[in-house]
Amino acid sequence: MKRIFLIGYMGAGKTTVGKDLAERMKLSFIDLDCYIEARYHKTVGQIFAEKGEEAFRDIERRMLQEVSMFEDVLISTGGGAPCFFDNMEFMNANGTTVYLKVSVQELAKRLEACKGTRPVLKGRSGEELVAFIAESLEKRTPFYTKASIVFDAEVMLTESDVHEISEALENIL
Ligand SMILES: Nc1ncnc2c1ncn2[C@@H]1O[C@H](COP(=O)(O)OP(=O)(O)OP(=O)(O)O)[C@@H](O)[C@H]1O
């Protein structure tokens, strides 16, 4: 039985690499953000706006525990999931955790294009976005680095780079 958790900052490629890797490894794929949205019939943005971050983190924790009952599954978590409660210890006790590590500059480049769907980044751009990512990544790194595998996912420019990353991960896992 395999259960893999992909973790890392927003924009690290958890969803993008996760889908490819799960297909390759013949595992079911679950994106925790999408799972929450389907269960609650609301987007993550709506949950943040209507209930606040604390309520979202509570939902996220419960949903993480729910999907962790599934077998032969690859779970891409939300960027913040490993950094609240005992979620990181919980994932390490229930599967193999993989941290997709990407630099601040590269994250900022990727997120500038798609920050609209990430409430945590709302209203931030340019140098302010870079500074925010740098500060929060520093706070989150001690959690992320508790992962069993730390994987450099910096280069991801084309679809074949995504395949390369997931092929390399498949060989480790
Ligand atoms: N193959 C690629 N080439 C270039 N950019 C990419 C590629 N894959 C993903 N990206 C960029 O990186 C962004 C983030 O990717 P993805 O949604 O997989 O990150 P994530 O780790 O799941 O983030 P979150 O924690 O917010 O869910 C994408 O929306 C896209 O802008």
Ligand SMILES: O=C(O)C1=C[C@@H](O)[C@@H](O)[C@H](O)C1
């Ligand atoms: O890094 C974060 O705090 C988040 C990342 C996303 O995956 C979502 O879970 C949400 O937007 C919060």
Ligand SMILES: [Mg+2]
């Ligand atoms: Mg994602």
